Amino acid sequence: MRQALISFAAIYALGIGVVSCGSSSTTTPPVITPSGSFIQIERLARPAVKELFQAFANHDGTNRISPAQQPLSGQTLYQEIGSFTTNVAGRDAAHAATLQAILIPDEVSADLSQPGTGSYLGVETGGATAADKDTFGGRTLADNVIDISLGAVFGNTLSALGLIPDDGKESPCLTTQNVPQQNAADNVTTTFPYVGAPH
């Protein structure tokens, strides 16, 4: 595959006329635009949704569809969110239905009118996922997305938000991964490009 890639790249680079340029400057657009269609092979928005809910064998199918593929309830991931939540996590049907409604279609939501610092699921939960009640939402580099997700699936996050009654079926041993971000200072910076230099 690598050989094929290199051959393709060589031909492609010659055809398009690569414009090389220095950093930190406005550059001249290439003059030739490639034609033809590209077919989606991978898709991602919210972290760890496929990984938690969906059997590995079904990931490829999810990666290849639009997040809006209709009916939403026909998406394999939608169905597996339901079955995992009730059969593996042991929650009630209302809990499963609420997770399905939040997580499908799979997108990261952000409110660009908000001045906050960002917090995973901040828009969907009205700011409940951050101590400062941030409603910009999105997802920051430092967010503990695993703990936030575990709280929604195995903990009482949804009932605490008033979305559903508490079904009393929390799994405390699965409500936190119990590890903080390591080397946080290496991973997050205050200036562009904001994510830390490679090790």
Place this chain on the structure above:
Amino acid sequence: MKLRSGALGGLAAIVALVLTGIVYNLLPVRGSDHQDSPTTVARPGADITDVFVYPAASPSNVVLQMDVDPLLAPGGPTTTAALDPQVLYQFKIAHGAPGVEDTVIQFLPTGAGTGQSINVYGPFKPTTTGTTNTVGTPVGSVPFNATGGVTLSNGLKVFIGPRSDPFFFDLFAFFKFLPDRNYKTPGTSAPAGTPFSFNFTPTEIAANPAFASCLVGTPTDALSSNHFNVLSIVVEAPRSLIAPSTGSSKINVWATTSTTTGS
């Protein structure tokens, strides 16, 4: 190499390096979305590990970030990695109907290896939505790994290159109770009696009655603590370029990778 306990010094550094080798060579892992399908395992340059959306240092700007090419070990694998020139990388942004992109930003590498440049297209409204796409009109081109970023004529500031993987996850614990999720053991169920639990120390368990039945073990972050790297596509944009022109200022974002062959 940063250590939580400086007293361990060189020994800990050696142990950490050995662990890195073990993780990388013997137990390929998935975290947020690392190595999540046979297709992406075969084409790591198209394997999206994480998507981030966060405010920029300037309050008028927003940052979109997509990480690809998981588990790049420090050194050679990191210094030689580049975007896959057969792959179109896209941020897709919906303003209205859920899951239907109103705006896209596209990146298409020209050339293989770290000497490549990457053409940038958008943000623009695509002529077709969904899973089969064409590129728009190029805005500019950025060299791979231009550390300070390149500002294009429309105001986008772009960096594409190797960065530290900020994702953190005790996937060793996760794979114990959900071994199916490890791409090396798909279809495998946990042995009967396997506790569905992350790891807790005896002190933590003693301090919280709710943890009484939890697994006693050492919590471990398998990713950032081992200093894995990824390739990051980081775009800082004026919010006005990304926000809907009217109505709500909410955006919904996802990322995709595509090839002309679908493989």
